[in-house]
Amino acid sequence: xxxxAVAAGWVHRHLLDVEGxxxxxxxxxxxxxxDMREARAARxxxxxxxxxxxxxxxxxxxxxTRVSFELAAKALGATVVDLGIxxxxxxxxxSLVDTLRTLERTGVTMVVLRHAxxxxxxxxxxxxxxxxxxxxxGTHAHPTQALADALTLREALGSLSGRTVAIVGDVAxxxxxxxxxxxxxxxxxxxxxxxxxxxxxxxxxxxxxxxxRTIEDALRKANxxxxxxxxxxxxxxxxxxxxxRLDEERMQLAAPGAPILHPGPTNEGVEITADLANGARxxxxxxxxxxxxxxxxxxxxxxxxx
Amino acid sequence: xxxxAVAAGWVHRHLLDVEGxxxxxxxxxxxxxxDMREARAARxxxxxxxxxxxxxxxxxxxxxTRVSFELAAKALGATVVDLGIxxxxxxxxxSLVDTLRTLERTGVTMVVLRHAxxxxxxxxxxxxxxxxxxxxxGTHAHPTQALADALTLREALGSLSGRTVAIVGDVAxxxxxxxxxxxxxxxxxxxxxxxxxxxxxxxxxxxxxxxxRTIEDALRKANxxxxxxxxxxxxxxxxxxxxxRLDEERMQLAAPGAPILHPGPTNEGVEITADLANGARxxxxxxxxxxxxxxxxxxxxxxxxx
Amino acid sequence: xxxxAVAAGWVHRHLLDVEGxxxxxxxxxxxxxxDMREARAARxxxxxxxxxxxxxxxxxxxxxTRVSFELAAKALGATVVDLGIxxxxxxxxxSLVDTLRTLERTGVTMVVLRHAxxxxxxxxxxxxxxxxxxxxxGTHAHPTQALADALTLREALGSLSGRTVAIVGDVAxxxxxxxxxxxxxxxxxxxxxxxxxxxxxxxxxxxxxxxxRTIEDALRKANxxxxxxxxxxxxxxxxxxxxxRLDEERMQLAAPGAPILHPGPTNEGVEITADLANGARxxxxxxxxxxxxxxxxxxxxxxxxx
Numbered sequence: 041x042x043x044x045a046v047a048a049g050w051v052h053r054h055l056l057d058v059e060g061x062x063x064x065x066x067x068x069x070x071x072x073x074x075d076m077r078e079a080r081a082a083r084x085x086x087x088x089x090x091x092x093x094x095x096x097x098x099x100x101x102x103x104x105t106r107v108s109f110e111l112a113a114k115a116l117g118a119t120v121v122d123l124g125i126x127x128x129x130x131x132x133x134x135s136l137v138d139t140l141r142t143l144e145r146t147g148v149t150m151v152v153l154r155h156a157x158x159x160x161x162x163x164x165x166x167x168x169x170x171x172x173x174x175x176x177x178g179t180h181a182h183p184t185q186a187l188a189d190a191l192t193l194r195e196a197l198g199s200l201s202g203r204t205v206a207i208v209g210d211v212a213x214x215x216x217x218x219x220x221x222x223x224x225x226x227x228x229x230x231x232x233x234x235x236x237x238x239x240x241x242x243x244x245x246x247x248x249x250x251x252x253r254t255i256e257d258a259l260r261k262a263n264x265x266x267x268x269x270x271x272x273x274x275x276x277x278x279x280x281x282x283x284x285r286l287d288e289e290r291m292q293l294a295a296p297g298a299p300i301l302h303p304g305p306t307n308e309g310v311e312i313t314a315d316l317a318n319g320a321r322x323x324x325x326x327x328x329x330x331x332x333x334x335x336x337x338x339x340x341x342x343x344x345x346x
Numbered sequence: 347x348x349x350x351a352v353a354a355g356w357v358h359r360h361l362l363d364v365e366g367x368x369x370x371x372x373x374x375x376x377x378x379x380x381d382m383r384e385a386r387a388a389r390x391x392x393x394x395x396x397x398x399x400x401x402x403x404x405x406x407x408x409x410x411t412r413v414s415f416e417l418a419a420k421a422l423g424a425t426v427v428d429l430g431i432x433x434x435x436x437x438x439x440x441s442l443v444d445t446l447r448t449l450e451r452t453g454v455t456m457v458v459l460r461h462a463x464x465x466x467x468x469x470x471x472x473x474x475x476x477x478x479x480x481x482x483x484g485t486h487a488h489p490t491q492a493l494a495d496a497l498t499l500r501e502a503l504g505s506l507s508g509r510t511v512a513i514v515g516d517v518a519x520x521x522x523x524x525x526x527x528x529x530x531x532x533x534x535x536x537x538x539x540x541x542x543x544x545x546x547x548x549x550x551x552x553x554x555x556x557x558x559r560t561i562e563d564a565l566r567k568a569n570x571x572x573x574x575x576x577x578x579x580x581x582x583x584x585x586x587x588x589x590x591r592l593d594e595e596r597m598q599l600a601a602p603g604a605p606i607l608h609p610g611p612t613n614e615g616v617e618i619t620a621d622l623a624n625g626a627r628x629x630x631x632x633x634x635x636x637x638x639x640x641x642x643x644x645x646x647x648x649x650x651x652x
Numbered sequence: 653x654x655x656x657a658v659a660a661g662w663v664h665r666h667l668l669d670v671e672g673x674x675x676x677x678x679x680x681x682x683x684x685x686x687d688m689r690e691a692r693a694a695r696x697x698x699x700x701x702x703x704x705x706x707x708x709x710x711x712x713x714x715x716x717t718r719v720s721f722e723l724a725a726k727a728l729g730a731t732v733v734d735l736g737i738x739x740x741x742x743x744x745x746x747s748l749v750d751t752l753r754t755l756e757r758t759g760v761t762m763v764v765l766r767h768a769x770x771x772x773x774x775x776x777x778x779x780x781x782x783x784x785x786x787x788x789x790g791t792h793a794h795p796t797q798a799l800a801d802a803l804t805l806r807e808a809l810g811s812l813s814g815r816t817v818a819i820v821g822d823v824a825x826x827x828x829x830x831x832x833x834x835x836x837x838x839x840x841x842x843x844x845x846x847x848x849x850x851x852x853x854x855x856x857x858x859x860x861x862x863x864x865r866t867i868e869d870a871l872r873k874a875n876x877x878x879x880x881x882x883x884x885x886x887x888x889x890x891x892x893x894x895x896x897r898l899d900e901e902r903m904q905l906a907a908p909g910a911p912i913l914h915p916g917p918t919n920e921g922v923e924i925t926a927d928l929a930n931g932a933r934x935x936x937x938x939x940x941x942x943x944x945x946x947x948x949x950x951x952x953x954x955x956x957x958x
């Protein structure tokens with residue numbers, strides 16, 4: 041598939057969520073990401089975004105996601121300006137919408153937005169003329185992470201059709217899990233979620249999602265396993281960690297060679313053993329690697345240059 | 347007017363204040379800003395500042411002014427380095443002058459300086475060999491904001507000669523108001539200021555400035571109205587807000603179609619109603635838009651390349 | 653010496669310390685720095701690092717060192733990404749090694765690391781595939797500062813062989829002093845250290861280092877004098893400052909014209925008088941100036957392009 045062919049079907053102005061993207065659209069992004077990875081290695085496409093000014097608006101601090109977007113935008117030749125919001129007093133006293141409208145007036149064309157409030161990216165898209173890329177909003181969505189994870193899984197498993205992916209941990213509070221359920225489900229995977237009741241409540245009602253009673257039930261014959269970071273500040277009990285920790289013995293229940301994913305950063309020894317996190321089955325590093333070309337693909341598509 | 351013609355009359359090494367600039371010099375900057383706006387849209391002039399290293403030294407946090415200068419410098423091809431001072435521990439323990447002298451030694455040639463102390467930019471200009479651009483010093487001056495406002499008003503009104511501009515609010519504590527009084531007055535406008543007594547005290551003595559007793563007196567037949575941000579932490583009483591708030595009814599007193607300016611960010615419902623701030627007469631967005639080309643013009647003139 | 657000739661002997665993958673560098677290697681870096689200074693002035697070498705992505709990982713805030721590295725990397729055409737760690741919440745919750753490994757996956761190739769823990773740079777070099785440049789680790793080492801100081805001294809004194817350099821102050825807690833002792837000693841200088849007992853304890857055992865009993869003994873016939881910043885928070889007594897302060901009278905004891913160095917920022921009136929810090933013998937500004945070309949040389953050598 042050529043970059044030109046990808047462009048034809050792409051009509052969205054923002055990337056707010058993976059929910060609502062068709063399988064075809066997801067496939068296009070993932071194919072373009074592979075092209076972008078090659079282009080980056082070959083130092084090609086270095087001026088594709090030369091007419092764009094990309095603002096990084098991280099209302100929550102983030103090193104990995106911010107750096108990943110910054111490198112993606114720079115690899116395509118965009119002008120990048122970091123609003124430096126998190127940790128500054130600027131985040132107080134002016135509303136998100138006012139700040140973004142001001143940025144738009146300065147000539148910023150695309151904004152990568154991370155915000156603690158679910159729905160912040162949708163609000164920004166509705167109230168400004170900017171192209172908004174959601175880099176994580178509250179517990180709602182983190183679409184580019186899910187796209188990187190989908191690319192990583194497809195490279196490991198081939199097609200996702202009919203494959204079972206187990207997602208273990210605090211699914212309810214995880215924007216990564218939520219976006220992955222949409223993306224992987226749309227790409228044909230069957231999703232099993234598992235965790236303490238409060239962490240999976242409500243997911244029985246999601247189409248294509250099965251709620252497993254125990255981690256063992258979740259892992260049985262799973263073709264891939266994703267564990268989630270335990271937010272230590274969210275008051276899980278130590279017993280919960282033990283009951284839902286991914287370890288070598290439990291991984292024996294999964295399909296032979298089933299890979300392990302984690303959105304990072306990991307709490308080794310809490311939700312996953314250090315051996316598994318750093319072992320041969322772990323795709324954790326690959327997820328990070330795929331983050332840059334996936335974001336290059338998204339930026340190029342939204343800018344209308346791919 | 348060509349860029350070359352602008353250069354001939356420009357002899358200043360710094361932009362510390364608009365006070366002291368002649369009408370001719372102001373006109374030159376504003377004309378060049380219009381050229382720069384076109385050049386930016388056409389992606390021209392992209393290497394005009396390739397020999398300059400512009401340091402952003404914001405001792406007070408600022409998103410809009412910092413981003414505006416950063417984009418202006420990058421649009422002209424400068425190397426930009428953000429000193430990242432505000433909010434860091436670096437701002438303590440080393441004096442402003444020592445920090446700037448160190449920067450000068452690293453090869454930085456121009457510094458955009460925002461500082462809480464009135465006179466900081468003058469001090470920097472006197473004690474270093476750097477080209478200093480004042481991005482706001484205490485309650486003293488904010489020349490590039492006034493230049494952007496002057497450009498905005500001229501585009502709305504044509505010549506400012508003989509026009510009356512009302513400035514309402516805490517004029518005494520506003521570096522924006524102070525610089526606007528100088529710039530607009532030099533361009534031929536008559537200035538009326540109005541606000542609670544403590545907010546306008548002393549301005550009777552300024553040449554060409556009239557202190558109005560009420561907001562109604564200030565607005566009567568005014569050709570343009572600028573309201574100022576109420577610094578909520580400066581302890582104005584709620585009754586003051588009501589007495590000096592710009593609303594639709596009061597705007598009826600101004601000349602037909604008189605535009606409204608505000609340096610932003612606005613406190614909607616405090617010093618201005620939301621309807622007016624977002625209405626057809628509002629030039630608030632245009633003020634931000636004009637900030638980038640005005641700063642491009644200032645950078646290019648000070649670097650001696652325009 | 654040409655840049656190509658420099659490259660041949662350079663086999664290190666990291667710059668963690670000056671300890672262990674041979675005299676020949678030190679000479680090569682210093683010669684290349686002189687070339688780089690000329691190249692920078694001539695805007696040459698602007699794409700030498702175009703294939704490198706340099707991450708700035710300052711776990712301790714620093715303006716001068718960070719800016720110096722940032723300008724060095726940009727002058728050579730590298731992509732630079734500031735991790736923005738100091739002062740952010742990011743520095744908590746994820747280990748140094750995990751953060752750096754993640755960065756490596758995003759495509760970052762070289763990391764400039766400043767960290768409060770002695771040994772942090774060695775740890776990073778051992779546990780990642782990144783090229784690590786130590787920008788200061790605890791009280792251990794600050795190699796590029798020592799290289800800039802060595803270049804500055806050589807320009808002032810010619811060869812350092814057989815010259816005596818006095819280092820006065822809190823040597824024990826100074827990574828700058830420690831790296832200078834290694835660098836200057838390797839280049840043939842004799843080192844005298846002096847300060848309150850706790851500040852020089854243990855240095856009698858260092859080869860080539862003499863511990864002087866008083867500041868007068870340290871300065872007598874010294875060919876150059878380096879004073880160190882008194883870390884006011886480390887609880888030195890005012891009497892210590894008086895006893896070890898560098899002033900005009902004491903400098904009379906040194907060799908005629910002996911230059912004065914200080915890693916900055918100075919506490920004028922504490923460890924050095926203002927007259928000396930700003931006088932004709934002071935090389936403090938030159939040390940900063942030499943910081944950029946020295947860092948360009950290091951980056952180019954480590955990237956294998958010089």
